[in-house]
Amino acid sequence: MHTVLILMALILAGADTPDEALAKAQGKARKLQFKAAQVAYSRLARAHPDTAAGRIAARRSQPSAFLGWDWVLHNGDPANRIDVVLMGEGYQVDEMKGFVKLAEDVPGFFARNRLLGAYSTYFNFLRTDLVSADNGVDGFGRDYDTALNGRTLSTNAGHVGIDTKAAWDVLRELPEHDGQAIVFVRNGVLGTGGGGIATIGGKSIKTAVHEFGHSFGGLGDEYATETHKRGAPRRGKNVTNEGDPKKAPWAHFIEAKVRGVGMYEGASGQVRGAWKPTSGGCVMESGEFFCPVCTEALILRMYSVLDPIDASSPPAQSRQSSEELLLTKDGLEFMVQPLRPTTHRLDVNWYVLPEHNTPLGVPNPDRASARRYNRKHAGRTRKPGRLPLMKTKPWIAHRSARTGSSTLKLKPSKLDPGRYRVICRVRDSTQPRGERKPMVIKDLDGLLESERAWWVRVPEK
Known part of the structure; x- marks a missing residue:
């Protein structure tokens, strides 16, 4: 009751309410x-x-805080994009604009x-404004007050690390997120990555791409140099502990004779x-491009949270x-808007099937629901599952238009009376x-394909 009376008094006096004051403070940071x-x-x-806004402000007015x-x-609706959060660690208030400039360079x-250029439209990038009281990195007997508690790890080369819980606390300050962050530690060296958080020492965006391979793609290191004690090698997407080609996670690439x-x-x-x-050249070693195996893994990872159909x-x-x-x-007009890689267009197939010919089986689950699940349980994904097999030829088959959309215009004169299922599949x-082979050789879970469908009634003539 006391809080309500205060708010009423503020409104009558023409003063900002706590929520309005919070919005203005956030606006100053955005400027x-x-x-x-x-x-x-x-x-x-x-x-x-004693207000919710006041408690948020108390947290953000600490010497090291999220502002x-x-x-x-912003390439599109966050509901169907991978939102990558950029964070700066160890930047004092007078240094924060330097991180703003660094963040602007990352997408380019x-x-x-x-690979990431081919699918650059699938990503949104946003910057968090973190202020640190100090600009050092903990270690060697020194302790600094910073936003993410950056520290020197006990690796051979002294890789930089952060407090991942603190990074997740920052992510929770955002309206929504995908659990993917790239942290640039101002005075750190080298980098680490995993569990959705890539940590970069200094300003090396090349290192950021490598660590993003770890944190987003779950890829392993392909270099042989010992950096720290790791224990016995484990089987992963691009690294294995068995030398038998038939048992390799990438055996299908060897069988397909990918160069x-x-x-x-x-x-x-x-x-x-x-x-x-x-033999070399992969980003996960020290190269400039992702090898075919890592490329496949990353594309499938993208589609584990994205729907090929945007609208x-x-x-x-x-x-x-x-x-x-x-x-x-x-007549009726149907439209789908596929996602748009920069190097190629997605395949679109339209089907108009009598009700009795509609394919049976488990339909593709709602990717929007899966997306919400992934946001709530960041780091986990739901597998959509393969779509039922189509046994008829498509009514229309083409690549999506340069504008990105594909339409089907249906007229009753072309159909007998009855109930029909209009299906659009995008893959x-x-x-x-110009490429001889696709980048994904094996898609066991049907991640590359999605559909939309409608029931249509053709009345008696």
């Missing part, structure tokens, strides 16, 4: 007025300590990578007892739905123009 944001948060925390966030690159550098893919000993920081798929109209209907669209003389061939 890069970081000192002013600190002052505004501190003032709000003192004035309204706000902003988009660096990622796009110069052959350069084989069994090469020396990986996972060990000269013996660990094998990788290529559709009218609203799709499940197979069990009793709703149907009436096909009048004016990423993963084969850029």
Whole structure:
């Protein structure tokens, strides 16, 4: 009651409510007025300590704290994009604009990578504004007050690390996130990655791409140099502890005779007892591009959380739905908007099937629900499962238009009276123009394909 009376008094006096004051403080951070944001948060925390906004402000007015966030690159609806959060660790308030500039460079550098450039439109990048009281890295008897508690790890070369719990606390400050962050530690060296968090010492964006391979793709190191004690090698997507080609995770690449893919000993920081798929050149070693095996793994990882169909109209209907669209003389128009890689267009197949010919089987689960699950349980994914097999030829088959959309215009004159199922299937061939083979050889879970479907009633003539 006391809080309500205070709010009413503020409104009558024309003063900002706590929520309005919080929004203004956040706005100052978004305008890069970081000192002013600190002052505004501190003032709000003192004035309204018992309100939700006041408690948020108290947290953000600490010497090392989260001040706000902003988009660096927004390629589309976060519900169907991979949102990568960029964080700066060990940046004092007068140094924070330096991190802003670094963050602006990250998307462009990622796009110069052959694979990430091909799928650059699948990513959004946003920047968090973290202020640190100090700009050092804990270690060697020194302890600094920083936003993410950056520290020197006990590796051979002194790799930098952070407090991952602190990074997750920052992620929870955001309206939504995918559990994927790249942290640049101002005074750290080298990098580490895993569990959705890539940590980079200094400003090396090349290192960021490598660590992103760990944190997002779950890829292993393909170099043989020992950096720290890892224990026995384990079987992974691009590294294995068995030298038998038939048992390798990438055996399907060897069977398909993909150039350069084989069994090469020396990986996972060990000269013996660990094998990788290529002799060298992969980002996960020290190269500039992802090898074919890592490329496949990363594309499948993208589609484990993304739907190849970005939008559709009218609203799709499940197979069990009793709703149907009436096909009048004016006709009906259906539209799907596939995702748009930069190197190729997705395949689109339209089917118009009589009700009795509609394929049976478990339909593709709602990817939007899976997406929400992945956001709530970051780091986990749901496998959509393969779509039922189509035994008829498509009504229309083509690549999505340059505009990205594909439409089907249906007229009643072409169909007998009855109930029909209109199905649009979209699939990423993963084969850029001019390439002899697709980038994904095996898609056991049907991640590359999605569909939308509608019931249509053709009335008696």
